[in-house]
Amino acid sequence: MQNIITAVIQGIVEGLTEFLPVSSTGHLILTGKLLGFTGEKADTFEIVIQLGAILAVAVIYWRRILNLLGLIGLKTNSSQPEIPAHKLNLIHVILACLPAMALGLVLHSFIKSYLFSPYTVLAGLVLGGVFMLLGQGKQAAVQAEGIDQLSYRQAFLIGLFQCLALWPGFSRSGATIAGGLLLGVSYRAATNFSFLIAIPMMVAASGYELLKSYDTLTASDTGFFVTGFMVSFLVALLAVITFLRLLERLKLAPFAYYRFVLAVVFLGYLLLTA
Template sequence: MFLFIAIILGAVEGLTEFAPVSSTGHLILVGNLLHFTGNTASAFEVIIQLGSIMAVVVLYWKRLWSLFGFYRNVPKSGPSHLNLLHIIVAGIPAGILGILLKDFITSKLFSPVSVLVALVIGGIVMIFAEWVAGRRPGKGTTQVSYLQAFVIGLFQVLSLWSGFSRSGSTMSGGLIAGVERKTAAEFSFILAVPMMFGASGVEVVKDLSIIRANLPFFIIGFIVAFIVALFAIVFFMRLLRRYTLVPFAVYRFILAAVFALAMFLLPGLFS
């Protein structure tokens, strides 16, 4: 049963971490459906998120090195002329509020009902962002300015609400700020690395005893999330060449409706 849970949740994390559909929201809903909750579940979510973020490190290692000036030969597509200051500027709002509101976030914004509400509101924000981008001449810039990075960082604050989606909020912020869609997506991926490593590192230290006691279980989830995320990122970037964020918003609405109906008709599934 634990092997089954590790594979299922690892795959869910890998598939959803970088798509604008909220990986944490999916993990909370699926975890409750599998009756896998509590401290072990929370620690497991941290580990599989690290697995997903390692997929970004592998796929975007050239861009990550270039932030420190160690590697200049980066691909011409995606965000250009990025440096470490872009990431710091974008990370400040969510970093500060995440620390100040940590207790409120964990106590109020991690329930299944809260996730369903965030899925819907996040979908509306994504549709609005696409509407704004559609009214702008051209496709947007591929060079992210410091002001645009800060705007993206402000939108990232929304992702502190589980179910809102970090990639969905940052990509929406990028579109509204005038950044081209693919560029906004890749900037979102790169921004995720220090943000998630920082947040996850604190949680790993706190939950170290739980992780040691369930090490094989956690390793399986980490590996599954890493492998699935590798393919999911590549597939998602190909989708963005043909589609907007609107189909993902519609998926969020459908998911919220399905789970809301299940919670109403079969409340025992989420007890």
């Protein structure tokens, strides 16, 4: 029963935080610390529930994904024509994903060895929050109101900003959305693009980690892992839909301040329990 409770809690944390600009990795590390759920099994479990969150985004954006693959046309609404193929396409996605994928491969061992402690996560939460406030405060004049107005240059530069999220706690969505704002991309377009490029990024990262750690799985863990996966999928589905509706009204600042408060509270906890 304790294992199922842990699976549910971690699944909820992953689903809520994976696509919000608060860092899911940071939250999972901190929650795992509180639950006493650490080690190789915990690392593999985090990979599996991340796949649940990816599936949620794929379900929400299935039309756009099929359009990117050239399988269907895409209409903005019933009164407008199909979006031309030269608008948002796979080149945008590739340009945005390559920098972080390449740098992640190069720095993988260093990141795993030195940046996954609670203290480095807390530093990432603070630094990421500062960057989000910078993105909101210094937002450039909007050049790309919709996702189909993104240029290749903007896509690539957003990909460079995504590299900041290799530091656990910084937040991939926070880095890409704030980076998009600095480049003249609207909140909604930056958010939609951030969620879309999360799919190949997370599939690649999760797939790589899963191949390295699949031998830690046993048949007795099936219920535990399936529970976490399903909870993560359902919660992420609701979180993404809600976040898309609220972002333009809330902006990034409330999430940045939340990160600061979380960092201070958990630092106090670590110092008291040291």
